Amino acid sequence: MMNYHLIEENYNLSVLSVKLLDSHFGTEIYLIDTDTGKYIVKVLPLYMKNVNNEGNVTEYLYEHGLKVARFLKNKKGKYVVKESDFQFTIQEFVEGETLSVNTAPQWFLDKSADFLGQSVLLLKDYGELPIRFDKSFCKSATAHRKRFQYKKELIRAKKYGDFDTVPIWEEQIRHLKRISKFHINTRNLTYVNSHGDFHIGQTIINNNDITVIDWSSACCLPVCLDVITSYAFSSPTCAEGRIDAEGLKKYILKFTENFPLTDYDIKAMPYMFYFWHCMCNYRPDEYADMAEGYKPLAKLINKLLDWLYDNVDELSKQLEQ
Secondary structure, X not given: OOOHHHHHHHOOOOXXXXXXXXXXXXXXXXEEEEOOEEEEEEEEOOOOOOOHXXXXXXXXXXXXXXXXOOEOOOOOOOOOXXXXXXXXXXXXXXXXXXXXXXXXXXXXXXXXXXXXXXXXXXXOOOOOOOEOXXXXXXXXXXXXXXXXXXXXXXHHHHHOOOOOOHHHHHHHHXXXXXXXXXXXXXXHOOEEEEXXXXXXXXXXXXXXXXXXXXXXXXXXXXXXXXXXXXXXXXXXXXXXXXXXXXXXXXXXHHHOOOOOOOHHHHHHHHHHHHHHHHHHOOOHHHHHHOOHHHHHHHHHHHHHHHHHHHHHHHHHHHHHO
């Protein structure tokens, strides 16, 4: 449990109550009630770098008119407090609701694409952010290495009788073999600063307006990834693990009202999405300890990977038309 005295020592706040909201992968999220209102406290492991970036990025976006949850600066003028074995931040609590995966109405899809486009346009002039998914990430050799590693894990699972994970290892190995045949030319992709994890679960709704939270993954990446991910995780038409080209085209058009995509961005979008989620998907031995809030996304990703195995080429062609 977060020690409220640490909050009061580092911020000009008097804490009335502390409530744990979520805990996953070494991160704890709390809701605190104070003499000046409610806030969200994130307690993070020390190995997470550039935590101060999130406060800087959100402040920049706020100053340019976008609705984001701002961070409080501590008494030292920083957005993060570092202790001996953890670090923590405090940000505004935003009233509203969060939609479940694949339940977005059309107005939400329009605002999501518009917000993403506006934020990318603004962040273009923000300055340097960490690069994610560089050209070495998309090489066939990267997928081959992970496939070799997973084959060893499969042998181990069979040896020790972990038969529940065996079919999951086998399925992920099948996908890694598929993506190892891709030829993604990262030099032709548009790399730009973006949210880095833009999806329906990062959006709070209030009076048909949206506030986008959790900019901890903000980075420079192929922007087509944020576009297709935000659509696939939001649109009801993707609920069964199929990406409808026509709906995605409309989403792309709304995004490009603010920020352009090249023909190659659009063509490569399904391949990048497939490659990314194969390489960064949960390991089979992580499923048992997965937080409940992540299970709907994990199930959807697995369905999408199965569908993309047979349909990634066709989806790419449809997006080009």
